[in-house]
Amino acid sequence: MHPYRTHTCGELREARVGETVRLSGWVHRVRDHGGLLFIDLRDHYGITQCVADPDSPAFADVEKVRAEWVVRIDGRVRSRPAETYNENLSTGAIEVFIDGLEVLSAAAELPMPVFGDAQYPEETRLRYRFLDLRREKLHQNIVKRSKIIASIRQRMVDQGFLEFQTPILTASSPEGARDFLVPSRLHPGQFYALPQAPQQFKQLTMVAGFDRYFQIAPCFRDEDARADRSPGEFYQLDIEMSFVTQDDVFSVVEPVLRGLFEEFGEGKHVTPEFPRIPYATAMRKYGTDKPDLRNPIEMEEVSEAFRGSGFKVFANILEKDADAEVWAIPAKGGGSRAFCDRMNSWAQGEGQPGLGYIFFRDGEGAGPVAKNIGPERTEQVRTQLGLADGDAVFFVAGKPKSFVNFAGAARRRVGEELGLIAKDLFEFCWIVDFPMFEWNEDEKKVDFSHNPFSMPQGGLEALQTMDPLEIKAFQYDIVCNGIELSSGAIRNHLPEIMRKAFEIAGYDQSVLEEKFGGMLRALQYGAPPHGGIAPGVDRIVMLLCGEENLREVVMYPMNQQAQDLMMGAPSEVSAKQLRELHIRLALPQTRQQAS
């Protein structure tokens, strides 16, 4: 007989009744009735109820075991009395009568129980991650993650993509996020950087003629964490393709994501064809470049209803500034003074002067704004937005650029408060036509708005003839339920266009040469037109597991301060290690005093 098991804890059925079996696992739960004692034995595969009474030669041993001990149980499968079936267990029709029990590993008193689904502090969960991972929800999330990644690989391979590994120790890149640095022993004073993404490598792979690349790629960025942004490291489904247009990239990636979400979305409806929304349209309708399309609210400009009206605040704003506009946020079902006032005080809490509104009842608009602009203009607004009694509409005024973020937040808030956000949906869209450049207000200069490797729409001619701020890029995002899942672009594969683009962003040729010399050289030896995208694997898994925090889908996550509480990272290193790396510490004042 195998030293540990003949079956797993999720395996036995009534067909095995009468057989002698051996199971190993964790003691999930003990129910001791004195003369009758139950152990729920758990492993990765399931739970099997084991039972002992004084007739069992192992009874004395069984009485000693405690939660989370690892034990081996020898016994006989028997069917349970019909009234004691447990429908919640796959093995619920049988139980194992214990003839022998060996303790393989005892457990100390637990800092957090594995049994049950109570909430525990993050610090405890992270420090004892191996216990948290035993718990059903997290265990299942991690299993699901593995299956999702396997499915991604299969779907990519099926479309003719090859997976390649790119370096982890590489060069610091000049733009983007802060790098993690690794000191070089052989080259005093020099450092490797961990890749923020394999961006340049994947483009070089296209230059090298491999045509279709993908990788479940680790990415490292030394930036502060958020609930949907792991500190330090995360994974991307990194994709690059040669001889493609934007449409080609879309037609490859869209079925992968749709298929993945249909496979793992537990029946939630998935957008059959992802709509393509230009960046500018998304900003005007939704106030964000990552709209949650489950929220049906679409904002509209209603400046004309206020121009020269009796609502002097808005009328004056419009008069003083030709760029000023008034946007309306329709709120179907929000037509009560209580709701409108609540939104108004929320807006004030957001640092806004307030949130103008009209609510409709008894066939007319009510509230101070309606009074000031009069019934005709009120009706004009109502008709434009298709509102009726019981609805409301909120207004924001000023330069769109300065209020658009707030307008987007208000749209989101209204949708949430009124329960307008549909559940059980994965609403995808493409956001396309991102601007190539943007105005950097701090430095008073034109800057790249995404990465400098994107191809401008219109090519070199556009760069030479158009207002830089009007030029769009072949740059696109995928958004699902308001979460930015990925970002990609058709790349700029022509050195002359890259030189021109850098010139517009105010970078000297020497900067381009110094920072992107390798890339630039590669483009001079025959580079295919190419493009790609990089969906965030962790965020995909998060959506498919219905979680709000990445730590629920990452096996060994760090805390928000980028510490691994279980392994104790980061940690101090020995003086010898530092010497070998030619490093002398220059700690901040407070630290020195503390130590």
Place this chain on the structure above:
RNA sequence: GGGGGUGUAGCUCAGUCGGUUAGAGCGCUGGCCUGUCACGCCAGAGGCCGCGGGUUCGAGUCCCGUCACUCCCGCCA
């Protein structure tokens, strides 16, 4: 770097207006219990009230500082 929230038993939390010996549930230890599956019943152990300072006759409670965790802003091409 900045703002909000939290911090009381191993864990989850309660603790009134500043007032006697800081409580409950789960877990733990011991006892009883032969059909439970969140088993039940009885008893017990377990506290630097995050830490430091202050106000006060008296501080878990009020004030100041600080630390930790978390959420957000900045940041994240």
